[in-house]
Amino acid sequence: xxxxxxxxxxxxxxxxxxxxxxxxxxxxxxxxxxxxxxxxxxxxxxxxxxxxxxxxxxxxxxxxxxxxxxxxxxxxxxxxxxxxxxxxxxxxxxxxxxxxxxxxxxxxxxxxxxxxxxxxxxxxxxxxxx
Amino acid sequence: xxxxxxxxxxxxxxxxxxxxxxxxxxxxxxxxxxxxxxxxxxxxxxxxxxxxxxxxxxxxxxxxxxxxxxxxxxxxxxxxxxxxxxxxxxxxxxxxxxxxxxxxxxxxxxxxxxxxxxxxxxxxxxxxxxxxxxxxxxxxxxxxxxxxxxxxxxxxxxxxxxxxxxxxxxxxxxxxxxxxxxxxxxxxxxxxxxxxxxxxxxxxxxxxxxxxxxxxxxxxxxxxxxxxxxxxxxxxxxxxxxxxxxxxxxxxxxxxxxxxxxxxxxxxxxxxxxxxxxxxxxxxxxxxxxxxxxxxxxxxxxxxxxxxxxxxxxxxxxxxxxxxxxxxxxxxxxxxxxxxxxxxxxxxxxxxxxxxxxxxxxxxxxxxxxxxxxxxxxxxxxxxxxxxxxxxxxxxxxxxxxxxxxxxxxxxxxxxxxxxxxxxxxxxxxxxxxxxxxxxxxxxxxx
Numbered sequence: 141x142x143x144x145x146x147x148x149x150x151x152x153x154x155x156x157x158x159x160x161x162x163x164x165x166x167x168x169x170x171x172x173x174x175x176x177x178x179x180x181x182x183x184x185x186x187x188x189x190x191x192x193x194x195x196x197x198x199x200x201x202x203x204x205x206x207x208x209x210x211x212x213x214x215x216x217x218x219x220x221x222x223x224x225x226x227x228x229x230x231x232x233x234x235x236x237x238x239x240x241x242x243x244x245x246x247x248x249x250x251x252x253x254x255x256x257x258x259x260x261x262x263x264x265x266x267x268x269x270x
Numbered sequence: 271x272x273x274x275x276x277x278x279x280x281x282x283x284x285x286x287x288x289x290x291x292x293x294x295x296x297x298x299x300x301x302x303x304x305x306x307x308x309x310x311x312x313x314x315x316x317x318x319x320x321x322x323x324x325x326x327x328x329x330x331x332x333x334x335x336x337x338x339x340x341x342x343x344x345x346x347x348x349x350x351x352x353x354x355x356x357x358x359x360x361x362x363x364x365x366x367x368x369x370x371x372x373x374x375x376x377x378x379x380x381x382x383x384x385x386x387x388x389x390x391x392x393x394x395x396x397x398x399x400x401x402x403x404x405x406x407x408x409x410x411x412x413x414x415x416x417x418x419x420x421x422x423x424x425x426x427x428x429x430x431x432x433x434x435x436x437x438x439x440x441x442x443x444x445x446x447x448x449x450x451x452x453x454x455x456x457x458x459x460x461x462x463x464x465x466x467x468x469x470x471x472x473x474x475x476x477x478x479x480x481x482x483x484x485x486x487x488x489x490x491x492x493x494x495x496x497x498x499x500x501x502x503x504x505x506x507x508x509x510x511x512x513x514x515x516x517x518x519x520x521x522x523x524x525x526x527x528x529x530x531x532x533x534x535x536x537x538x539x540x541x542x543x544x545x546x547x548x549x550x551x552x553x554x555x556x557x558x559x560x561x562x563x564x565x566x567x568x569x570x571x572x573x574x575x576x577x578x579x580x581x582x583x584x585x586x587x588x589x590x591x592x593x594x595x596x597x598x599x600x601x602x603x604x605x606x607x608x609x610x611x612x613x614x615x616x617x618x619x620x621x622x623x624x625x626x627x628x629x630x631x632x633x634x635x636x637x638x639x640x641x642x643x644x645x646x647x648x649x650x651x652x653x654x655x656x657x658x659x660x661x662x663x664x665x666x667x668x669x670x671x672x673x674x675x676x677x678x679x680x681x682x683x684x685x686x687x688x689x690x691x692x693x694x695x696x697x698x699x700x701x702x703x704x705x706x707x708x709x710x711x712x713x714x715x716x717x
Contacts, residue, residue, distance in 0.1 A: 206591070
């Protein structure tokens with residue numbers, strides 16, 4: 141079973157979201173990067189872009205697939221992980237740490253509560269994860 | 271390719287296997303009134319020798335560029351096709367309707383495609399070229415969809431000098447995604463920059479210019495690039511690669527995407543196709559680029575090899591979100607272009623351009639010396655130009671065709687404002703005698 145940290149929230153599209161003061165940090169889960177295989181390219185929105193929850197905000201490309209990235213919550217992008225441009229493999233090595241993708245200022249703080257808990261996400265994975 | 275026979279015994283075996291008595295039994299569900307009640311009206315079969323004679327007599331009725339002197343252009347040009355091309359492309363390793371892409375079996379094919387991409391990238395001055403699209407028009411249509419995918423904008427600005435037939439193909443392609451085509455007039459034969467500034471704005475995905483354009487005039491590509499980029503739009507340039515031995519590469523004038531018809535690079539006229547869609551872009555847009563792409567790599571032993579790359583953009587992997595619905599190409603025509611460019615080399619390509627240009631300017635001089643005949647636009651041109659005639663261009667062209675001269679393309683059906691105009695193209699193949707004969711025949715036809 142993949143690593144599912146208890147202090148994060150999750151989407152059914154395999155993104156994680158972490159409360160970070162007033163902001164929310166976003167990345168993809170260990171399960172997602174395992175399924176993708178070696179990540180070779182990550183396309184992220186620019187700082188200042190406005191995201192809508194459940195809408196695609198970028199793509200992650202591995203040697204075998206390209207997948208859309210979906211926003212866990214609505215809000216404005218205040219940081220994007222520029223290091224992924226040169227070293228996309230960090231997403232495989234450290235999906236919950238250095239492999240983070242965006243920091244968002246949420247438009248509606250309550251949206252975070254609507255995401256899956258770690259226990260719910262683990263159950264979702266146990267059922268096949270899609 | 272194996273020949274698969276279909277003998278009465280084969281048919282019997284198949285019918286027995288599925289438990290049907292006759293082929294006719296398979297068709298009983300089709301209503302009788304929807305079926306043809308009589309045999310197809312086909313002529314009786316001919317013996318091979320009779321068939322060849324029949325086909326030759328039909329072919330003799332065609333006006334082809336071998337028996338006629340060809341001044342027709344407008345997108346396809348009578349450039350010389352060097353003999354090594356036919357010799358090479360007819361080889362069994364290459365001559366197939368379907369391109370083998372398996373790296374373990376097709377290193378030779380992949381390598382020719384890689385070399386094609388490399389030479390096209392160099393000629394156009396771009397970072398990367400794909401393995402080709404179907405033709406110039408579909409390349410342009412893919413380019414504007416790509417521009418829309420890159421910046422998410424919904425309008426396209428097309429210069430009046432873009433081939434009107436390309437414009438129609440673009441119109442078809444952008445109908446589905448709902449992009450809006452806006453035309454920028456070119457009353458003086460080139461992009462009207464004031465008009466362009468009024469059309470190109472914050473909603474414009476790309477400005478499209480063609481140079482030399484459909485009327486033969488050279489556009490100021492650098493100025494168009496500046497105009498497009500000032501509005502945050504991309505510049506798409508339609509270019510004929512065979513001209514780029516002489517003309518500056520669009521990539522060095524600010525183009526973001528370069529497309530064009532590659533027929534001039536050793537692909538025969540063939541009554542309109544198959545041709546070669548050239549497509550090249552800046553490296554930063556490579557993941558939005560449609561089509562196949564061959565890359566160079568090394569194998570486990572460190573030996574150089576070739577393989578399809580960035581296939582994750584393509585529809586067999588990315589399905590509906592692929593960069594394009596078309597992830598195939600015209601590899602045999604691309605091979606012709608590869609052999610053409612390799613055969614001519616840098617100096618040969620410069621020579622083709624210089625000769626075409628010099629002969630076109632000689633022809634323009636001779637033809638405009640005919641009373642009543644003049645150049646329609648006062649713009650620099652390369653190998654093609656628009657003539658204004660004192661008599662119906664359709665009738666003049668028909669008259670000259672009877673003297674085995676294809677005088678050019680009457681523009682009335684493509685641009686109503688140019689009903690008195692004839693588009694004339696001159697390649698390196700034309701001789702002084704042919705051009706002089708054309709001028710004499712034109713003088714008689716309009717007298």
